[in-house]
Amino acid sequence: MADFARPGAEQWVPEGGNLAELRAAAPSCQGCELYLDATHVVFGSGSQQADLMLVGEQPGDSEDRQGRPFVGPAGRLLADALAQAGVPGDSAYVTNAVKHFRFEERGKRRLHKSPAVAHIVACNPWLEAEVRAVRPKVIVAMGATAGRGVLSRTVRVTAERGRVLEDRLPAAEDARVLVTVHPSAVLRLRGTPEFDREFDGLVADLRTAAALLRPGGATVPPRRWSSDAPAQS
Numbered sequence: 001m002a003d004f005a006r007p008g009a010e011q012w013v014p015e016g017g018n019l020a021e022l023r024a025a026a027p028s029c030q031g032c033e034l035y036l037d038a039t040h041v042v043f044g045s046g047s048q049q050a051d052l053m054l055v056g057e058q059p060g061d062s063e064d065r066q067g068r069p070f071v072g073p074a075g076r077l078l079a080d081a082l083a084q085a086g087v088p089g090d091s092a093y094v095t096n097a098v099k100h101f102r103f104e105e106r107g108k109r110r111l112h113k114s115p116a117v118a119h120i121v122a123c124n125p126w127l128e129a130e131v132r133a134v135r136p137k138v139i140v141a142m143g144a145t146a147g148r149g150v151l152s153r154t155v156r157v158t159a160e161r162g163r164v165l166e167d168r169l170p171a172a173e174d175a176r177v178l179v180t181v182h183p184s185a186v187l188r189l190r191g192t193p194e195f196d197r198e199f200d201g202l203v204a205d206l207r208t209a210a211a212l213l214r215p216g217g218a219t220v221p222p223r224r225w226s227s228d229a230p231a232q233s
């Protein structure tokens with residue numbers, strides 16, 4: 001389980017806080033050890049009225065230095081994908097399942113290290129509070145870490161991506177949830193034959209999310225995932 005003993009974020013999250021109150025409180029969080037080495041807490045960004053919420057894994061190196069989500073190379077790829085899907089970039093609220101950058105140092109470089117389940121669980125009160133504050137109609141969890149953060153279960157991205165899941169979120173019971181790949185996973189394929197296919201797949205999943213927000217989008221039926229064959233994320 002955890003390689004540390006920390007209390008989780010709950011005691012630092014203002015009860016019933018709006019986005020401004022949550023954002024103001026986030027830098028004080030000591031819910032896990034990740035705050036010790038990171039430069040900034042990276043809280044979500046976007047309007048409290050957003051109908052679409054995009055959830056990623058954790059901040060990267062650029063995000064940690066700037067204190068804003070999705071401002072690095074993966075963020076630029078996401079912006080391209082949103083544009084191709086017809087989603088105005090500023091219409092979505094973007095955040096991460098874990099709010100501090102986890103990394104390991106190699107010389108002067110800081111290499112991304114995936115958050116452990118314990119970090120996702122520790123940080124989950126922030127994500128739940130964001131969902132309660134924004135009350136999005138559609139949430140897109142990008143990657144397995146985001147999927148766990150949003151759904152509190154193991155998510156099989158390859159098997160479950162691109163469709164409305166049946167899970168109901170206590171924090172936003174009316175929100176429809178989709179899973180897709182994380183933009184950084186697509187970015188890693190740049191220069192390979194697989195890149196175009198994976199990028200197009202991300203765009204297609206974002207189009208599905210956008211369609212749910214349009215009048216008539218409510219007719220997109222939820223599909224069951226429990227009978228799917230296991231797949232790697």
Ligand code: SF4
Pocket residue numbers: 008009026029030031032033034035041098099100119122123124126
């Ligand atoms: S990663 Fe989340 S729980 Fe851990 S210190 Fe940062 S904000 Fe708090």
